[in-house]
Amino acid sequence: xxxxxxxxxxxxxTLARRRQRNSATLIHRQKEVFDLVPQIEEMGYxxxxxxxxxxxxxxxxxxxxxxxxxxxxxxxKQKQQDMLVENGFAxxxxxxxxxxxxxxxKGFVNGRICTCLRQEIIKQRQNSLxxxxxxxxxxxxxxxxxxxxxxxxxxxxxxxxxxxxxxNYCKKYAEKFSRSRKSVLMLGSSGLGKTHLSCAIADExxxxxxxxxxxxxxxxxxxxxxxxxxxxxxxxxxxxxDLFILDDLGTEYLTFYGQSILYNIINTRMINNxxxxxxSNIIHEKEFLRKxxxxxxxxxxxxxxxLVFAGKDxxxxx
Ligand SMILES: [Zn+2]
Numbered sequence: 001x002x003x004x005x006x007x008x009x010x011x012x013x014t015l016a017r018r019r020q021r022n023s024a025t026l027i028h029r030q031k032e033v034f035d036l037v038p039q040i041e042e043m044g045y046x047x048x049x050x051x052x053x054x055x056x057x058x059x060x061x062x063x064x065x066x067x068x069x070x071x072x073x074x075x076x077k078q079k080q081q082d083m084l085v086e087n088g089f090a091x092x093x094x095x096x097x098x099x100x101x102x103x104x105x106k107g108f109v110n111g112r113i114c115t116c117l118r119q120e121i122i123k124q125r126q127n128s129l130x131x132x133x134x135x136x137x138x139x140x141x142x143x144x145x146x147x148x149x150x151x152x153x154x155x156x157x158x159x160x161x162x163x164x165x166x167x168n169y170c171k172k173y174a175e176k177f178s179r180s181r182k183s184v185l186m187l188g189s190s191g192l193g194k195t196h197l198s199c200a201i202a203d204e205x206x207x208x209x210x211x212x213x214x215x216x217x218x219x220x221x222x223x224x225x226x227x228x229x230x231x232x233x234x235x236x237x238x239x240x241x242d243l244f245i246l247d248d249l250g251t252e253y254l255t256f257y258g259q260s261i262l263y264n265i266i267n268t269r270m271i272n273n274x275x276x277x278x279x280s281n282i283i284h285e286k287e288f289l290r291k292x293x294x295x296x297x298x299x300x301x302x303x304x305x306x307l308v309f310a311g312k313d314x315x316x317x318x
Contacts, residue, residue, distance in 0.1 A: 010120075011117055012107060015107050015116070015117060015120065022098065023096075023097075025097055026097055033089060036087060037087050039083065040080055040083055043079065043083070046076055047080070050072060050073045054069040057069055099116070100115075100116040135214035135245070137199070140167070140174075143197065145163055145167065148160040148162075157310055159311035163193070163311060170197045170198075170200065174200070174205060177208065177275075179242050180274075180275070182303075183277065183278070183304040184276075185280070185301070185306045186198060186277065186279040186309060187280055188283065189283070191313030192313065194309055195247055195279060198214075198247060202245055205242065205243050211240075211241045211242045211243075212245070213238055213245065217248050218248060218252045218253075220234075220252070221252040221253065221258045224258060225257070225258060228257070235261065239272075242274070243275050243277070244265070244275075244276045246276065249278050249280040249282070250280045250281050259296070262292070263299075285297065
C-alpha cells in the first residue's frame with residue numbers, strides 16, 4: 001500500500017495520543033490503588049529495586065544470582081496481584097495498558113507496520129479526501145424504485161424495470177467487490193440516482209474495510225488546479241485506493257493540465273486493473289469525444305460496464 005508521508009505522520013500522532021492517554025490512565029490507577037493499599041506501592045518499589053539488581057547480576061554474568069532474583073521478583077509480583085484482587089481490583093490493574101497488544105501501540109512489529117497503524121493511515125486518507133469533496137452518505141436501503149415510473153415509454157422502456165436491474169447490478173457489485181473488479185460507467189441525466197447508487201456501493205465497500213475515495217469531478221479538478229504543487233499527493237491516493245468514485249464527470253472545467261491528470265487517473269487505474277465508478281450526465285459518445293478526446297473516451301468506454309439510467313429527475317419527489 002503506497003501511503004503519503006502526511007497521512008503517516010497524522011496516524012503516528014494518533015498512536016502517540018493513545019500512548020499518552022493509556023499512561024495517564026495507568027498513573028490514575030496507581031494513585032487510586034496506592035491510596036487505598038500503601039503496601040502494594042511498597043511492593044512496587046521492591047520489585048523495581050530487584051529489577052535493578054537483576055540487571056546488575058546479568059551484566060556480571062552471574063547466572064545463579066540472576067535466576068534467584070528473578071524468582072523472587074515473580075513471587076513478589078504474584079503477591080502484589082493477589083493483594084490487588086483481595087482489594088477488589090483486577091489482577092492486571094497495574095500492568096501497562098495497550099490499545100493494540102500486537103505492537104504495544106508502537107505501530108510496528110518486527111520492523112513491519114502493524115494493522116492498527118495501517119488502519120489509522122487508511123482513516124487519515126479517507127479524511128483527507130472527504131475534505132476534498134464530501135461524499136453523500138447513502139445506502140441501498142434508502143434507494144426506492146417507487147420514484148421511477150412503471151409506465152413503458154414511447155421507446156418501449158420501462159424506467160422502473162431498468163432501474164430495478166441497475167439496482168441489482170450495483171448490489172451484486174458491492175457484494176462481490178474485490179480490488180480487481182471491473183469499472184463501471186453510470187450514465188444518465190441529473191437526478192436519476194447515479195450519485196446515490198455509487199455512494200451506496202462505497203458504503204458497503206467501506207464496511208468491508210476497503211479504501212474508497214470519492215470526489216465530485218468539479219471539486220476535484222478545482223482543487224488540483226489550485227494546488228498544483230500538491231497534486232501528486234492527491235493523485236497518489238486516487239491511484240492507490242481500492243475503489244475510486246469520480247462523480248458527475250462533465251461538470252468540471254478542464255484545462256489542458258486537468259485533462260492530462262484525468263487521463264493519467266483513468267489510464268493508470270485501467271492498467272492496474274483497479275476498479276473505478278464514473279458517473280456522468282453526458283449520455284452521447286459524440287459529446288464525450290468532443291469534451292475529452294479519443295484517448296480518454298476510448299479508455300473510459302472500453303474498461304467499464306456501462307449502466308444507462310432511466311426515468312425522469314426523481315429529486316422533486318423526494
Ligand atoms: Zn498495533
